[in-house]
Amino acid sequence: MAGPDPEELRRVVEAFPAPPDGDQFETADELLDGAYSRMAESWYPALRELEAAYADGDVLREELLAHVEAVPSFRLSDGAAPLRERRRALVEADETLDGVAAVAEWYDELRALLEDEPTxxxxxxxxxxxxxxxxxxxxxxxxxxxxxxxxxxxxxxxxxxxxxxxxxxxxxxxxxxxxxxxxxxxxxxxxxxxxxxxxxxxxxxxxxxxxxxxxxxxxxxxxxxxxxxxxxxxxxxxxxxxxxxxxxxxxxxx
Incomplete structure (x- = not known):
């Protein structure tokens, strides 16, 4: 399996909801322990480099997927046990900034594009x-x-x-x-x-x-x-x- 079409992958990667300037982002990012800013400042630029290398045939889909799964994250559970304060923080961050939900939607589309499907x-x-x-x-x-x-x-x-x-x-x-x-x-x-x-x-x-x-x-x-x-x-x-x-x-x- 060669992996996703490079043009389709580029389209999805470029649709990343970049964080806006302003107090709302800073408040939401603080609630998420800085996960959103770490995504934008370091993880996403590295993703762009991998996406370009994939289009050139220099890296495998698996390497892209490994990077995607290493995304800066905000934990909501400890195993099966919910972390209630952190869940409340995510809800509050979402109420503060629409981009919080948009990033999750974008990330889901990106993972779906890279993961194996039986078909x-x-x-x-x-x-x-x-x-x-x-x-x-x-x-x-x-x-x-x-x-x-x-x-x-x-x-x-x-x-x-x-x-x-x-x-x-x-x-x-x-x-x-x-x-x-x-x-x-x-x-x-x-x-x-x-x-x-x-x-x-x-x-x-x-x-x-x-x-x-x-x-x-x-x-x-x-x-x-x-x-x-x-x-x-x-x-x-x-x-x-x-x-x-x-x-x-x-x-x-x-």
Whole structure:
């Protein structure tokens, strides 16, 4: 899957609701702990650079998606537990500035453009996803916790030649850092990491689907921080909510 049309992506990216000058923005941004200003000042310019590089064929859709998911955010829950004061702050920020809701709407459109849709997958990618989903029924049989899942996952990584470089556990999240031997396969024709991140990771997507149905959040690698290593995480799915992913209209003031 090549990813979204570059012109369509540019149209969406350029529609970012830039913050206006004035006291209303400053008040709303303060209520959001500065998340809106951080988006505009650092995250959005980097997004524009990635969008241009994507149009030139220099970066993958996965790298764009990783940046989009790293957006400065304003947490509204701690796992499944709502943070009531912060929800009230989002409601107040929305009442102060229309742009707060507009950013959430824009962000939703951007994510939807970059994320996988079953209808967008090629036949090979659908087969790989289905294979991963079927394999997950065997690989994760009897597991019920992130620690159990990640042990099986590391076995699967090693079985296909992936080198585990490091493991870590913090705050209920299990992290695995590794080196993929396929990162440069067909790099001269398709770009670096195209085979592993745009094709072979469809098997991982099958794992994601299976585990999500059982309350486990598996964040498979979407982009490598450098040319050598990637990492993935496994945690209990707590239903975290945050702005701009969660629009003000979806938050009821307690």
């Amino acid at each position: 967008d997958l090629t036949r090979l990618e659908r087969l790989l996803h289905g294979f991963g989903y079927a394999l997950a029924h065997v690989l994760f049989l009897g597991t019920s916790s992130p620690a159990q899942v990640v042990r099986r996952l590391r076995v699967a990584y090693r079985s296909v030649g992936v080198r585990i470089d490091g493991t870590d556990a913090a705050g209920g999240t299990e992290r695995t850092t590794f080196t993929c031997p396929y990162r440069n396969v067909a790099a001269s024709q398709c770009g670096k990491r195209w085979v592993c991140h745009e094709k072979l990771d469809r098997v991982d997507d099958g794992y994601v689907t299976y585990l999500a149905e059982r309350g486990i959040d598996y964040q498979r690698p979407r982009a490598c921080p450098n040319a050598e290593q990637c990492y993935s995480t496994v945690a209990r799915d707590g239903g975290d909510r945050w702005w701009p992913k969660t629009p003000p209209g979806d938050v009821s003031e307690p």
